[in-house]
Amino acid sequence: MTRRILAFVSLVFLAALAPLTAQIGETNNTVVVITSDASNYVLHAGGTVAKMVEDGMDAILIRIGNDEKDSWDLPPEETALRTKQESEAAAKILGINKVISLGFRSSDFRDVPFTTMRDRLAYYIRVHKPRVLFIPNPHTQYDRNHDRYYGGRAAEDAWRAAAFKNYLPAMKDVNLGAHVTPEVYYFAPLVDPARREPESTATFVPQPKMTDISGTLEKKIKAAQALKTINHSVAMRLKQRLDSTDRRLPLLDRVDEASINKLVEERVRGLAQLSAEGTDFQAAEEFRYAGAEYRIPASYR
Amino acid sequence: MNRFTLSIVLLGICGVLSAADLPLVDPPPGKVLLVAQPHHDDHTTDYGLAGVILRFIADGYKAYYVRGTNDEKDGRLGFPRNDMVNLKETYDALRILGMEDHVINLNWRNNFETPYALNDQREQLIFLVRKYKPDAVAGHNAWEHYQKNPGHRNLSWNYEEAYWLAGYRNVHPEHFEMGVEPHETYHYFGKARLDWGRGHRPNVILEMTEEQVKVKEKAIHAHQHVYANPGGARATRTRLAQQGLYLPDLEDVDDDTTAGNMMIEWHMNWISRRWGKEANVKYGEDYYYMGEFYPLPGLEEFLDDNVEAK
Numbered sequence: 001m002t003r004r005i006l007a008f009v010s011l012v013f014l015a016a017l018a019p020l021t022a023q024i025g026e027t028n029n030t031v032v033v034i035t036s037d038a039s040n041y042v043l044h045a046g047g048t049v050a051k052m053v054e055d056g057m058d059a060i061l062i063r064i065g066n067d068e069k070d071s072w073d074l075p076p077e078e079t080a081l082r083t084k085q086e087s088e089a090a091a092k093i094l095g096i097n098k099v100i101s102l103g104f105r106s107s108d109f110r111d112v113p114f115t116t117m118r119d120r121l122a123y124y125i126r127v128h129k130p131r132v133l134f135i136p137n138p139h140t141q142y143d144r145n146h147d148r149y150y151g152g153r154a155a156e157d158a159w160r161a162a163a164f165k166n167y168l169p170a171m172k173d174v175n176l177g178a179h180v181t182p183e184v185y186y187f188a189p190l191v192d193p194a195r196r197e198p199e200s201t202a203t204f205v206p207q208p209k210m211t212d213i214s215g216t217l218e219k220k221i222k223a224a225q226a227l228k229t230i231n232h233s234v235a236m237r238l239k240q241r242l243d244s245t246d247r248r249l250p251l252l253d254r255v256d257e258a259s260i261n262k263l264v265e266e267r268v269r270g271l272a273q274l275s276a277e278g279t280d281f282q283a284a285e286e287f288r289y290a291g292a293e294y295r296i297p298a299s300y301r
Numbered sequence: 302m303n304r305f306t307l308s309i310v311l312l313g314i315c316g317v318l319s320a321a322d323l324p325l326v327d328p329p330p331g332k333v334l335l336v337a338q339p340h341h342d343d344h345t346t347d348y349g350l351a352g353v354i355l356r357f358i359a360d361g362y363k364a365y366y367v368r369g370t371n372d373e374k375d376g377r378l379g380f381p382r383n384d385m386v387n388l389k390e391t392y393d394a395l396r397i398l399g400m401e402d403h404v405i406n407l408n409w410r411n412n413f414e415t416p417y418a419l420n421d422q423r424e425q426l427i428f429l430v431r432k433y434k435p436d437a438v439a440g441h442n443a444w445e446h447y448q449k450n451p452g453h454r455n456l457s458w459n460y461e462e463a464y465w466l467a468g469y470r471n472v473h474p475e476h477f478e479m480g481v482e483p484h485e486t487y488h489y490f491g492k493a494r495l496d497w498g499r500g501h502r503p504n505v506i507l508e509m510t511e512e513q514v515k516v517k518e519k520a521i522h523a524h525q526h527v528y529a530n531p532g533g534a535r536a537t538r539t540r541l542a543q544q545g546l547y548l549p550d551l552e553d554v555d556d557d558t559t560a561g562n563m564m565i566e567w568h569m570n571w572i573s574r575r576w577g578k579e580a581n582v583k584y585g586e587d588y589y590y591m592g593e594f595y596p597l598p599g600l601e602e603f604l605d606d607n608v609e610a611k
Binding site: 043068069070071072073074075076079107108110111141142144145146189190191193194234237238241242245246247248249250251263266267268269270271272273274 | 330418419420423444458461462465466468469470471472474485487499500502504589591593595596597598599600601602603604607608609610611
């Protein structure tokens with residue numbers, strides 16, 4: 001009797017898994033990158049995305065924010081337009097073949113209803129059925145740009161919501177069913193002192209993962225340099241700060257395209273070096289990674 | 302739990318925390334410190350800020366206090382009187398700290414912070430940063446874990462963005478009609494309780510003199526409306542007596558309120574010594590400090606090597 005009950009339970013369990021397997025089976029060889037702002041993903045995930053493209057994946061970028069605030073002396077509308085065009089240029093350099101700009105007002109994510117942002121992201125996940133997702137890490141600490149927290153939170157839940165057919169049920173009528181994305185990379189600026197602490201096992205918590213970007217570092221630098229409006233803003237703010245405290249960075253004595261590009265290059269190389277610490281890589285990026293081991297204990301795989 | 306018992310418990314908790322050699326920092330060069338906190342008494346608690354305020358004032362800063370809420374819930378006199386008495390005691394305490402009457406009251410309704418639009422309070426803070434042009438700001442560490450008080454949580458969350466967004470011309474451009482200009486601040490000192498989990502990890506210690514610790518001890522019990530604790534002193538004496546013990550320092554003190562204040566002072570003195578140990582000095586306060594190149598990891602080494610004096 002006990003054997004029969006066990007056999008029945010096992011059959012029910014396998015039957016429950018079947019749709020999940022089917023959904024994973026429909027996955028495209030696509031990476032979808034979700035970013036709150038134009039520079040965050042380039043600086044902290046660009047090299048890895050470029051490498052995946054070189055290895056044969058298609059890549060799509062979803063920009064949540066319109067980046068209207070981040071310029072030195074341009075009005076919001078002009079800032080948003082230029083950064084959109086420059087984001088497209090940067091994405092192209094990395095090999096991303098489509099950029100979707102959702103147009104939420106940057107720096108104002110905090111009062112956007114959570115589900116408004118999440119459901120738009122979940123829609124695109126269902127449309128593109130990615131194998132890999134890159135999202136801002138909402139669990140990172142000490143990133144004082146809170147758009148990344150709100151965007152990351154929405155993206156993380158969109159990953160989950162896209163996998164359940166009872167979310168966004170209207171899409172069922174247009175044959176846009178649930179989609180399980182099997183791999184997720186969480187990216188973040190390197191400011192969290194605890195960013196490499198595992199917190200828990202891989203079954204429960206995405207684990208620290210470093211990737212080798214030596215082969216795509218030059219591409220990443222060029223992509224970062226393409227974000228001209230933001231880079232000009234960073235350079236001018238730095239120069240303003242130094243001027244106001246009677247200091248100078250000789251590189252910025254004259255702020256022009258060449259000096260800004262050099263500053264960006266130094267920044268990207270510096271980040272790659274920081275992330276490579278403790279690894280055998282010359283240049284790296286670091287993530288929290290949720291792959292096959294996440295939620296599925298090794299003994300079940 | 303009275304403060305004496307609390308001290309003993311905290312001593313035990315802190316005893317198991319690993320000791321770290323935290324670097325000492327001094328106030329950066331500047332003139333204005335803008336402290337933003339939700340409540341009347343947050344400028345001086347066992348977990349900080351009075352030390353920052355006193356050190357900065359000693360270095361010639363002018364310090365301003367933004368009181369985010371009306372504190373109507375804190376006290377036993379009913380909403381309006383709690384607000385009025387707590388405001389008066391804010392002034393009393395800030396004068397002790399040397400902040401004169403530099404209080405800006407935002408008057409958000411106390412403990413109704415969760416449902417309001419976060420951008421509304423952040424906008425006020427952005428405006429204040431533009432108006433007062435602080436060289437340094439101080440408040441709660443927005444990343445503290447298990448912070449149950451929505452006032453602390455929300456105001457620090459808003460302040461952590463306000464102090465740098467204030468430097469962006471496309472953020473609330475309507476402010477410029479009022480004669481202010483963009484102003485970005487480059488030094489943030491965040492306080493929090495270390496015994497509330499993994500969020501707050503101090504990265505600096507600010508040293509205090511014995512005299513400054515004495516001022517801090519006085520500033521906290523300026524808030525007698527909520528801190529006077531004669532019952533706590535009585536209970537401590539009774540419990541000690543039951544065990545055949547007594548505190549010599551309390552023997553000649555007849556008034557239980559005075560005795561309670563003394564116990565608050567002991568507690569403040571103890572916590573200042575406890576944090577001083579982290580940097581091998583007698584007295585200190587711990588902070589999570591975000592400096593001027595904080596948002597540019599990757600460039601810090603390059604800037605260290607190449608920035609020069611004019």
